[in-house]
Amino acid sequence: MELAAVEPDIEAAETLRHYYQTLHQRLGPQGWWPARTRLEVILGAILTQNTAWANAALAVRQLRKAGLLNLARLHKASQSELEHCIRPAGFYRHKALTIRNFLGRLTSAYAGSLTTLFAAPAEEARRELLKVRGLGPETVDAILLYAGRHPFFVADAYARRILARHALVPAKAGYSAVQQFLHRQLPPDQTLFNEFHALLVEVGKRFCRRGEPDCEGCPLKQFLLHPSFLGAGLHGPAVSVAHSEVP
Numbered sequence: 001m002e003l004a005a006v007e008p009d010i011e012a013a014e015t016l017r018h019y020y021q022t023l024h025q026r027l028g029p030q031g032w033w034p035a036r037t038r039l040e041v042i043l044g045a046i047l048t049q050n051t052a053w054a055n056a057a058l059a060v061r062q063l064r065k066a067g068l069l070n071l072a073r074l075h076k077a078s079q080s081e082l083e084h085c086i087r088p089a090g091f092y093r094h095k096a097l098t099i100r101n102f103l104g105r106l107t108s109a110y111a112g113s114l115t116t117l118f119a120a121p122a123e124e125a126r127r128e129l130l131k132v133r134g135l136g137p138e139t140v141d142a143i144l145l146y147a148g149r150h151p152f153f154v155a156d157a158y159a160r161r162i163l164a165r166h167a168l169v170p171a172k173a174g175y176s177a178v179q180q181f182l183h184r185q186l187p188p189d190q191t192l193f194n195e196f197h198a199l200l201v202e203v204g205k206r207f208c209r210r211g212e213p214d215c216e217g218c219p220l221k222q223f224l225l226h227p228s229f230l231g232a233g234l235h236g237p238a239v240s241v242a243h244s245e246v247p
Helices: 010-027 037-045 052-065 070-076 080-091 092-110 113-118 123-129 137-147 157-165 175-185 190-206
Strands: none
Touching: 010 070, 010 175, 010 190, 037 092, 037 113, 037 137, 052 080, 070 092, 080 113, 092 113, 092 123, 113 123, 113 137, 123 137, 137 175, 137 190, 157 175, 175 190
């Protein structure tokens, strides 16, 4: 997946522009990522895997209290100390190892410098981070977008669900396919990707829920192609999207 310019589908691009404008007007700016430093963003992105943000935020607060929101101190922390701090986020042993693995890659590839990491070409940084055991594409892209200010759209489950229900992508399109679709239709703007992703997450949590969606209250109701969203996206998209999956 390259960030090279690709001709967008005019209709799909216009639709997404209306989605963004509508959500921004109705829900307002989301102020993501809720963190004080780049390291805090990175740790938050790891800790929020497979858990609610409230749990990850509690783990981040405990890391701050222990003085571990600092690269030098984090390197020196024992495994037990790290696990104790991040226990509220769940899967704490696995996540502690992921944090260790990230620190190891940062040291070996970028001399332990976040500045050097994020100054590298975006695709190079992405390839290096994907080598870190425990980091998948969604977490890597969140790190690059919110900590590195690189324009990678985080095509998470909320975004995929909303776009599929609106028949913009196939219901079973994977992370990579949907991200490629969004990259084709939208200008590579970090600020836009940041806010649009955060708005889609808010819609997914409040309205476009997996089990019992609230279509009546949803700001995007006017854009549904059918009276019932259940048929949307199940028979192919309004715009063609490749069914490539994340490795």
